[in-house]
Amino acid sequence: MLRTAPTSWTCDHERVLRRLGPRIAAFAGAALLVGVLLVLTKAWYDSRLPGTYSVMSYGYADYGGGAAAPHAGHGGAGQGLSVTDLHGPKAGPPDARFELTALSATIRLASGRAVEALTFNGTSPGPELRVTQGDLVEVNLVNEDIEQGVTIHWHGVDVPNAEDGVAGVTQDAVIPGERYTYRFRAEQVGTFWYHTHQVSSKEVRRGLFGPLVIEPRELPAGGLDMTIAAHTFDGIPTLNADDTVQRRAVRPGTPVRLRLIDTDSAEQRFTLSGAPFRVLAIDGTDLTEPTPLENTALVVGAGGRMDVAFTMPAGLVQLSLGETSAGVAFSPDGEAFALAIVPGTDFDPLTYGRAATTPFGAASEYDRRFELTITRKPGFFDGSPGLQWAINGGIYPDVPVFVVEEGDLVEVTIANDTKAVHPMHLHGHHVLVLSRDGKAASGSPWWSDTLNVQPGERYVVAFRADNPGIWMDHCHNLGHAAEGLTMHVAYAGVTTPFRVGDVQHNEPE
Ligand SMILES: [Cu+2]
Numbered sequence: 001m002l003r004t005a006p007t008s009w010t011c012d013h014e015r016v017l018r019r020l021g022p023r024i025a026a027f028a029g030a031a032l033l034v035g036v037l038l039v040l041t042k043a044w045y046d047s048r049l050p051g052t053y054s055v056m057s058y059g060y061a062d063y064g065g066g067a068a069a070p071h072a073g074h075g076g077a078g079q080g081l082s083v084t085d086l087h088g089p090k091a092g093p094p095d096a097r098f099e100l101t102a103l104s105a106t107i108r109l110a111s112g113r114a115v116e117a118l119t120f121n122g123t124s125p126g127p128e129l130r131v132t133q134g135d136l137v138e139v140n141l142v143n144e145d146i147e148q149g150v151t152i153h154w155h156g157v158d159v160p161n162a163e164d165g166v167a168g169v170t171q172d173a174v175i176p177g178e179r180y181t182y183r184f185r186a187e188q189v190g191t192f193w194y195h196t197h198q199v200s201s202k203e204v205r206r207g208l209f210g211p212l213v214i215e216p217r218e219l220p221a222g223g224l225d226m227t228i229a230a231h232t233f234d235g236i237p238t239l240n241a242d243d244t245v246q247r248r249a250v251r252p253g254t255p256v257r258l259r260l261i262d263t264d265s266a267e268q269r270f271t272l273s274g275a276p277f278r279v280l281a282i283d284g285t286d287l288t289e290p291t292p293l294e295n296t297a298l299v300v301g302a303g304g305r306m307d308v309a310f311t312m313p314a315g316l317v318q319l320s321l322g323e324t325s326a327g328v329a330f331s332p333d334g335e336a337f338a339l340a341i342v343p344g345t346d347f348d349p350l351t352y353g354r355a356a357t358t359p360f361g362a363a364s365e366y367d368r369r370f371e372l373t374i375t376r377k378p379g380f381f382d383g384s385p386g387l388q389w390a391i392n393g394g395i396y397p398d399v400p401v402f403v404v405e406e407g408d409l410v411e412v413t414i415a416n417d418t419k420a421v422h423p424m425h426l427h428g429h430h431v432l433v434l435s436r437d438g439k440a441a442s443g444s445p446w447w448s449d450t451l452n453v454q455p456g457e458r459y460v461v462a463f464r465a466d467n468p469g470i471w472m473d474h475c476h477n478l479g480h481a482a483e484g485l486t487m488h489v490a491y492a493g494v495t496t497p498f499r500v501g502d503v504q505h506n507e508p509e
Contacts, residue, residue: 047380049397052501055169055470055488062392062400064368064410083170083496086469087162088184094138096131096186100152102174102196102208103144107233110242115233117207118146124241125229125263126210129194131186133216139182141174146196149173149505150208152182153197155303156284156449157212158428159184161469161494166427167198168498168506169470169488174198175505186214190284191227191259191305199507201265201478207233209263214284223255224248224312228328230270230300230321231263237324245318245327249334254312256330258319262300265477267421267452270298272308273341274317274330281307282349285430288444289354295343301423301452303476306347350436353444358432360409360462367408370400372473373415374422374453374485381484389418389475389485396484402473404465405492411462416453422480425450426489427471431461450476465489470496472508482509 100120107117107124120126131137143150151173153165163184167173174180195209211227226248228239236243250256257280262268276292283305300306310317316336320327329337371392379395381388391399404410412431416422426449433446436459453459474486486509500506 048383058397095135101142102150124207156192168500201482227259229261275310277310285447287353303450408465415458423476425476431463434460
């Protein structure tokens with residue numbers, strides 16, 4: 001018995017195994033599949049954004065790796081503040097007052113093509129707002145019939161946080177029949193624009209934007225000063241909603257300033273032929289000693305601006321929008337125009353103009369250092385599977401909130417490890433470009449609010465945390481932002497009573 005039992009057992013064992021083997025394998029396979037499905041289901045489940053949530057409750061706090069982080073600082077001036085406390089001047093008569101009514105309207109391009117647009121005051125671009133530096137500006141927004149609601153963000157103007165116009169962060173979206181008043185002092189000088197920051201990936205694309213120019217107190221006399229907004233309506237590229245070559249009569253010798261604004265979600269390549277020109281300003285900030293350029297294309301990133309100037313010659317000067325049919329021809333008789341010329345080189349601000357001192361000192365003075373690395377990876381975004389944008393490895397809302405304190409000098413390294421361009425827009429601040437791909441900026445100080453980061457590029461930028469609040473920091477390819485390429489810079493202790501989601505219909509992207 002004792003001798004035979006193991007044999008018999010072995011035989012049984014082998015027989016049983018032979019019979020069960022495939023079943024065990026099948027069972028193990030099924031278990032693995034169920035396990036994978038459970039993991040995927042959990043990833044899907046966890047990725048769904050709640051119906052309504054506070055931006056303060058998403059992501060994770062990142063205090064930066066700088067010398068002062070995470071605990072030292074400048075005293076936490078933001079403690080106990082709500083964004084609603086951080087408003088512009090409440091009292092006093094405004095120096096400039098505007099009413100902007102958001103409504104759907106049919107606009108007609110110069111070619112005759114009709115576009116069902118969303119407009120301010122019936123036009124797109126909306127009315128050009130021109131104010132003078134130092135003005136107290138008051139804008140009354142009325143929503144006539146924009147069902148999804150509307151707000152106004154003053155792109156590039158570093159307004160107090162409560163005036164920043166971001167639905168779900170600094171205010172509730174203004175629904176049809178409602179009004180909202182913005183008040184801020186125009187302290188900068190330059191070219192800006194305004195646009196809705198509610199469902200912006202759809203509403204801005206359809207036309208809810210307009211130019212905003214802040215002029216210096218001492219204006220240069222004479223000359224032509226023209227704002228030019230590039231926008232694609234229903235797939236048709238336009239300049240100021242004109243899809244043809246506009247002709248302008250300009251007397252030779254006239255100083256001309258063109259304020260180029262890219263209101264699209266893709267970068268635009270402008271060319272200017274017929275006269276040497278200078279780039280006077282980028283993103284509403286003057287450059288130092290800009291030199292004359294020729295045969296150089298101006299690439300303006302989505303949301304960005306460039307001011308260019310030339311002296312009108314005796315012949316034709318033509319501004320073209322890439323190789324599209326939209327352009328502006330300047331000539332003494334207002335008649336001539338030519339075909340677009342595509343220069344071989346692109347303008348590079350990194351080395352342009354004269355270097356000058358900046359308010360930022362030695363590297364040792366930085367209080368915080370952040371990394372903002374953009375990648376793509378498979379995963380779920382709000383319940384949808386696909387190749388997603390990721391910030392520092394996480395898919396929204398698993399992204400950092402950069403926490404700063406008032407007074408901090410902050411360094412951010414922005415790396416684009418994707419195949420797409422990302423125009424990164426920080427609200428409420430301008431960043432100084434320190435280097436690109438390890439090459440130090442050597443031209444005029446280059447301040448940006450919407451930095452067009454090309455595939456593979458790595459920028460190091462710096463800003464002074466001097467405007468308390470909760471600020472969006474997102475890609476201005478608004479489709480990318482709606483796909484989760486968005487995050488915030490928050491001052492320690494500042495809170496918001498507003499929520500993103502379906503209760504108040506707030507949806508900033
Ligand atoms: Cu992007």
